[in-house]
Every structure is written in structure tokens, then in C-alpha cells.
Amino acid sequence: xxxxxxxxxxxxxxxxxxxxxxxxxxxxxxxxxxxxxxxxxxxxxxxxxxxxxxxxxxxxxxxxxxxxxxxxxxxxxxxxxxxxxxxxxxxxxxxxxxxxxxxxxxxxx
Amino acid sequence: xxxxxxxxxxxxxxxxxxxxxxxxxxxxxxxxxxxxxxxxxxxxxxxxxxxxxxxxxxxxxxxxxxxxxxxxxxxxxxxxxxxxxxxxxxxxxxxxxxxxxxxxxxxxxxxxxxxxxxxxxxxxxxxxxxxxxxxxxxxxxxxxxxxxxxxxxxxxxxxxxxxxxxxxxxxxxxxxxxxxxxxxxxxxxxxxxxxxxxxxxxxxxxxxxxxxxxxxxxxxxxxxxxxxxxxxxxxxxxxxxxxxxxxxxxxxxxxxxxxxxxxxxxxxxxxxxxxxxxxxxxxxxxxxxxxxxxxxxxxxxxxxxxx
Numbered sequence: 438x439x440x441x442x443x444x445x446x447x448x449x450x451x452x453x454x455x456x457x458x459x460x461x462x463x464x465x466x467x468x469x470x471x472x473x474x475x476x477x478x479x480x481x482x483x484x485x486x487x488x489x490x491x492x493x494x495x496x497x498x499x500x501x502x503x504x505x506x507x508x509x510x511x512x513x514x515x516x517x518x519x520x521x522x523x524x525x526x527x528x529x530x531x532x533x534x535x536x537x538x539x540x541x542x543x544x545x546x
Numbered sequence: 547x548x549x550x551x552x553x554x555x556x557x558x559x560x561x562x563x564x565x566x567x568x569x570x571x572x573x574x575x576x577x578x579x580x581x582x583x584x585x586x587x588x589x590x591x592x593x594x595x596x597x598x599x600x601x602x603x604x605x606x607x608x609x610x611x612x613x614x615x616x617x618x619x620x621x622x623x624x625x626x627x628x629x630x631x632x633x634x635x636x637x638x639x640x641x642x643x644x645x646x647x648x649x650x651x652x653x654x655x656x657x658x659x660x661x662x663x664x665x666x667x668x669x670x671x672x673x674x675x676x677x678x679x680x681x682x683x684x685x686x687x688x689x690x691x692x693x694x695x696x697x698x699x700x701x702x703x704x705x706x707x708x709x710x711x712x713x714x715x716x717x718x719x720x721x722x723x724x725x726x727x728x729x730x731x732x733x734x735x736x737x738x739x740x741x742x743x744x745x746x747x748x749x750x751x752x753x754x755x756x757x758x759x760x761x762x763x764x765x766x767x768x769x770x771x772x773x774x775x776x777x778x779x780x781x782x783x784x785x786x787x788x789x790x791x792x793x794x795x796x797x798x799x800x801x802x803x804x805x806x807x808x809x810x811x812x813x814x815x816x817x818x819x820x821x822x823x824x825x826x827x828x829x830x831x832x833x834x835x836x837x838x839x840x841x842x843x844x845x846x847x848x849x850x851x852x853x
Contacts, residue, residue: 474847475807475847476803476807476809476851477807478562478609478808479609480803480806481807481851481853483847483850483851497562497563498562499562499607499608499609499853500607500608501608
């Protein structure tokens, strides 16, 4: 079977990612919603995941959301990683986005 | 324009990859590259703009907005506004002429929402792109993509909107055109203008300081907005929402992202403003309709995805 298999351990979703395709794009094309979709450009940090197993290449990502030490721990943005092998990923809590959501809800009632 | 602040002059946006960003803003939005400097910054303008640039791109490892600048009518007004800011207790920084090529001195200051702004009086006048100033044709040939007409406004997210309002309205002479009030009467969104436009700048309340929501570019017609949507699909550009209409300002709009995740808007229409207009108020309970007039529900991404 062409492409690489991606397993989201948090949600149990599995999907195929084609060679050269980002994990987020592969997920979106299949209509799955197991990773939050933001700017799709490595800028907003919304689609942060942790890669537990597998190899991948990275595109450019905002250092605010993905400092070099995070990349070493496999904490990357799904819109900017391109699998080289099958991957197992998990969702990571987004302190910033969660805060923003809470704040918005509060200020708007 | 009662204190001499005339219009948005330029915005400097940080991008992760300059080549991709220039391609986006030229091929897709239809802006024209006018210069580059020794810091690697790229200068662009939209075709109807008379000054040399309105958009400056700077490559950085974090996207977002460095600053937005307003052009004032003359040096005298600039000096007076500078004194007024200092007197009000705002710290100002002098940016010398030519720090941006072909731009005069700029007065830079920050507001409590965490955003940096500039005022300037002089920039090289290059005239509308591709048109003569005598017996001009309707439009120039050779425009690309969406054929953006002008850089129009920015929307910023941050705290302390009341303090920001005081600086823009009381010191810089902006008017409040539209607002969103929560049930206690606290303003959680403010749309400010120095012109006949419904907004030259807008702020929405957000706990984190200094966030950039979008830079907006004007198009003439709804057909142009639809065509922009077609181009977003043709180029597989990251879309946010639209085409749709806002309740706030009633503009017809589409939102999408540049390759570094900075949000862009192109829009047409919308209400107009005269200084005798009272502010239009949207209630926070109606925020869904205020932002997306047709869907009438809030879109989580629109409220939380920022650079």
C-alpha cells in the first residue's frame, strides 16, 4: 500500500499519508478531525502533536510554538511534518489555545 | 483625521520563508514588489496606492506583525502628535529616515495591548502602479491574482482595550465606528477609523498581548471576492472562512493564510463613516452574527488562531 500509516494514539484514528504530504493535510483530506486545524502554515501552533514512533522531515515552524528542544522530544506541528516511515502520534494539550478559548468564553459569557 | 492622522501607511509582517511569502503576496494577492533592503526585507504595494510601499515582509523564525504605521498629513502634525503622545505618557521611539527605504522619520510607540505602531509624514510618491496621473486609464494591465486594490486595515488581539481606545481616540484623533459590548457594558471589540472607512484598525479582547489576527486588502466587488476564493482553491492556499459577510462593518469577505500562517483578508463593500455618526453596537450575545452574518455561529479558529 502506498504512503505511510499514521496512528493517532489519543483518538484511535488511523489514516494514510502520501509521500511528501503533511500529516495534517492527509488527515483533513480524509475528513478526520483528530488534530485541530489552524493556519496550516507552521505559524499558529494549533496542530501541535507529539510523535511517539517513526521518522519524519520537518518544514519551517514558528520557534515560539516549536523551540528546538521541543522538536527533540517529537513535539511538532502536524501541518509541517512529512512522514518517512509509519508514525504513531498523540495530541498534546495547547496551553495557549486553551487559555484563549477560556478567555473568549468568559469575556463573551 | 482631526489630529492629522490620515490613513494606514504600511504594515511589517514576519514570515518564515521569504520566497514563499513573496510569491503569495505577489502571485496570489496581486501586490507589486517595489524594493528590497540590505536587511533582506521585501517592500510591496497594491496598484492603486500612491506611495512606494504599504507592506514590508521580514524573514524571521516566528510569524506575526512587527508594527503597523499610519501616515499623517505633514511634519508639523507629526511633531504635534509626538508631543501629544509623550504628554499622555506614551513612550515614543525615534526611527530615523531611511531605516525603511524612501520613508521619512517614524515615531514608534507601543500600546497596552502589546502592539507597536508608527506615525510618519513622508514616503516616496511613486504614483499608482501602471497608470499615468494624466488622463489615466481605468486600470493597468499585467496585474496578478486577486489584483488587491489597497492595504486597508489590520485587526489585532490583545488586552486592555479601554487604554488602547484612549490613545487612539483621545490622542491620535480616531473615531469609534463600531463596537461589541458584553452584558456589563465592557467593550470587547473596537473598530476605529480616521477616514470615511468603517475601520482603519480594529482590536478584539484577548488575554495574551501582541497577537496579530489579520492584515486586510480591499477589492472592488463581490465578484472579485468570489474570484479570490477561486484563486485560493486553484493555488491550494490555506483557507480560513468565506466568502461570507460580516455583521460588524457589513463587509463582504474571505479569510485565508499566508504560507507562514499569518491571516489575510480580502473584502469589498461595507459601511461608511462620517464624524457625526454614532458608534454601531453589537451585543456580545450576538457575536456569532456580528462576525459571520450568514452562519451566525462563532468559528473557534477565527477566535483563537493567531500569529
